[in-house]
Amino acid sequence: MGEQQMKIVLTGGGSAGHVTPNIALLPALTKRGYAVHYIGSHTGIERDLIIRCQVPYYGISSGKLRRYFDLKNATDLFRIAKGLADATVLLRRIKPDIVFSKGGFVVVPVALAARMLNIPVVIHESDITPGLANRLIMPFAKSVCVSFPETLAHIPKDKGILTGSPIRASLWEGRPQEGKKICGFESLPDKPIIMIMGGSQGAVAINQHISAILPKLLNRFHIIHLCGKGNVTESPLPGYAPFEYAQDELPHLLAAADMVVSRAGANTLFELLALSKPNLLIPLGKSASRGDQILNAASFEKQGYSMVLPEEEVTADTLYDGLLALYAHRKKYTEHMHTQGQKDGVKAVMSEIERWTKHPVT
Numbered sequence: 001m002g003e004q005q006m007k008i009v010l011t012g013g014g015s016a017g018h019v020t021p022n023i024a025l026l027p028a029l030t031k032r033g034y035a036v037h038y039i040g041s042h043t044g045i046e047r048d049l050i051i052r053c054q055v056p057y058y059g060i061s062s063g064k065l066r067r068y069f070d071l072k073n074a075t076d077l078f079r080i081a082k083g084l085a086d087a088t089v090l091l092r093r094i095k096p097d098i099v100f101s102k103g104g105f106v107v108v109p110v111a112l113a114a115r116m117l118n119i120p121v122v123i124h125e126s127d128i129t130p131g132l133a134n135r136l137i138m139p140f141a142k143s144v145c146v147s148f149p150e151t152l153a154h155i156p157k158d159k160g161i162l163t164g165s166p167i168r169a170s171l172w173e174g175r176p177q178e179g180k181k182i183c184g185f186e187s188l189p190d191k192p193i194i195m196i197m198g199g200s201q202g203a204v205a206i207n208q209h210i211s212a213i214l215p216k217l218l219n220r221f222h223i224i225h226l227c228g229k230g231n232v233t234e235s236p237l238p239g240y241a242p243f244e245y246a247q248d249e250l251p252h253l254l255a256a257a258d259m260v261v262s263r264a265g266a267n268t269l270f271e272l273l274a275l276s277k278p279n280l281l282i283p284l285g286k287s288a289s290r291g292d293q294i295l296n297a298a299s300f301e302k303q304g305y306s307m308v309l310p311e312e313e314v315t316a317d318t319l320y321d322g323l324l325a326l327y328a329h330r331k332k333y334t335e336h337m338h339t340q341g342q343k344d345g346v347k348a349v350m351s352e353i354e355r356w357t358k359h360p361v362t
Contacts (some may be wrong), residue, residue, distance in 0.1 A: 006032075006357055010055075011039045011110040012102025013046035013062075017265045020123060021345075022102050024166035028350050037094050039087060041106045052247075053315060061336050062106040083109035091117055097358040098122065100143075100349075101242075103134050111137035120356040126165055126266035127292040128299060130154055142356045145349050147266050148299055163348035165185055171251050172275075179256025183241035185222050191239065192327060195257035197226040203263060203315065207231055210261075212316040214240060217323070224253050238242035239284060241328060252345035257325055261319075264293035264308075264313060270345065278333040280326045285311040304336035 008029060012018040022038070029036050032356050040046040042059035050057050061082035076167060087109045093100075099114040099121045101107040114121050124145040125134050138144060144155045152160045180186050185193070192218070198206050208228055210217075214237065222239040232242045243324040246253055254260075254275060264283035266274075272279050281300065283293035302305040309322045326333075 005035050006098075007035045007037065007096040008093065008219070008357075009037050009039055009094060009096040009099045009110070009114075009354065010102070010108045011099065012104050013044040013106045014104035015265075016045055016049065017106040017126060017267045018102045019046045019049045020267050021126065021166040021349075022100070023049065023053060024168040024346055025353075026055065026099070027169060028346050029353075031324070032350065032354070035128060037096065039090060039106070039110050042255075044104075044106065044212070046104075047105075049317050058090050060090070060106065060109060062109070072131045080109055085113055087113035088116065091119060098353060100124070100353055101134075101137065103131050105133055106194040107133050108136055111140050115140040122153060122349075122352050122356055124163070124166075125151060126270075127151070128154075128266075128295040129292060131292070143352050145352055146253065147270060148296070149158075149344070150295075150299060156328060161209065161348075163309070163352065164345035165267055166345040166349050167271055167274045169346075171254065171271055174251030174253070174255030176252075177250075178258045179224075179252035179254070182252055183222070183224055183256070185239065185256075188222065188239055191220065191257040193222045193256050194226060194259055194261065194323065195224040195226075195253060196261040197268070198228055198263055204230065204231070204321075205259070209314060209316045209319045213320045216320060221323075221327075224257060238356055252350075253285075259323075259330055261323070263298035264300070266292075266296050271295055271305070273305055273340070274301075275336055276334050276337040278326055278330040279305075281306045281308045282311055282314055283308070303340065305340070307333070 010022045012022055026036060029306055035147045036055050038057045039054050039060060041062040041107040047057060054204045061079045089352045091113050097118060099110060099112055101121060111121050122143050123134055123141045123143045126147050128148045141159060143162055144159045146152060147165040149162055162233055196210055218237060218239045225242045226245055227242050229244050232244050241254060259278040260272055261280045264281045281297040297308045301308045307326050309318060
């Protein structure tokens with residue numbers, strides 16, 4: 001009889017940041033002979049992203065975990081219990097050798113079910129401080145892969161391992177001229193290109209400030225603007241290319257960009273670092289998050305990779321001045337990023353997955 005194929009279940013959802021590292025692992029997993037399955041929520045962003053990758057997808061019930069009192073906490077407990085039952089049935093059917101969890105509320109029932117079925121679980125935490133879902137399932141994990149060295153202080157010493165963040169190989173396949181063609185910049189006078197991105201949901205506040213200074217910016221730069229779903233308005237301004245979001249064209253747009261304005265989600269930061277793109281970070285404030293982006297941005301600023309503009313300090317004027325300053329010092333940031341010796345996140349995470357696979361791949 002031939003050697004039995006290894007099976008892995010990937011899980012994670014709720015935002016693109018909980019999905020893209022899983023997607024980055026797919027080519028390596030396939031090359032190493034794993035059959036890949038994905039468990040996510042019924043309606044989360046992860047469903048469409050994973051189905052596009054032609055990976056078998058299974059939706060389960062998923063409740064939201066809140067840090068504050070809300071009557072919905074009671075009903076969501078039933079959803080989580082239903083999710084645990086769903087995940088248990090699926091894992092018994094799939095019989096995976098290992099589960100790899102990327103975070104988001106949907107991972108909790110999957111990790112619990114894996115623990116009950118004695119299936120090893122490996123976690124990846126992108127941010128400096130672990131999110132609530134990952135903190136809940138950490139006791140059941142064999143190891144916790146982290147992107148930032150600062151995160152190791154928050155992980156049990158026998159479990160934490162610095163791997164960096166898995167980066168999609170497709171990002172290195174971008175061609176600057178193709179990016180300019182997509183944006184309609186080919187026929188225009190050559191100018192430096194700024195790419196503005198606000199995450200999978202866009203960033204309304206950033207969009208508003210950009211709109212206020214757009215004519216002034218276009219005197220000096222071409223602008224690629226990922227506005228978020230439903231936020232694109234038709235613009236006759238030459239040199240301005242708005243998109244709701246970018247998928248297949250993203251590598252080309254990033255290749256064309258001379259510098260980037262972004263929120264400070266960990267996956268985006270490590271992609272910008274890998275591509276050595278000078279960047280201005282506007283981390284999501286504590287009023288709309290748990291503050292993880294503020295810590296992520298501070299780490300990159302300290303290491304000389306990024307310029308940071310706190311959200312509460314953003315105005316049209318400070319944003320414009322920040323962009324001019326970033327462009328003036330762009331070579332300094334690029335040099336820091338070139339010399340930092342970044343870990344190969346895919347290779348390091350794959351090493352942990354293979355370490356804990358029931359029957360290690362030879």
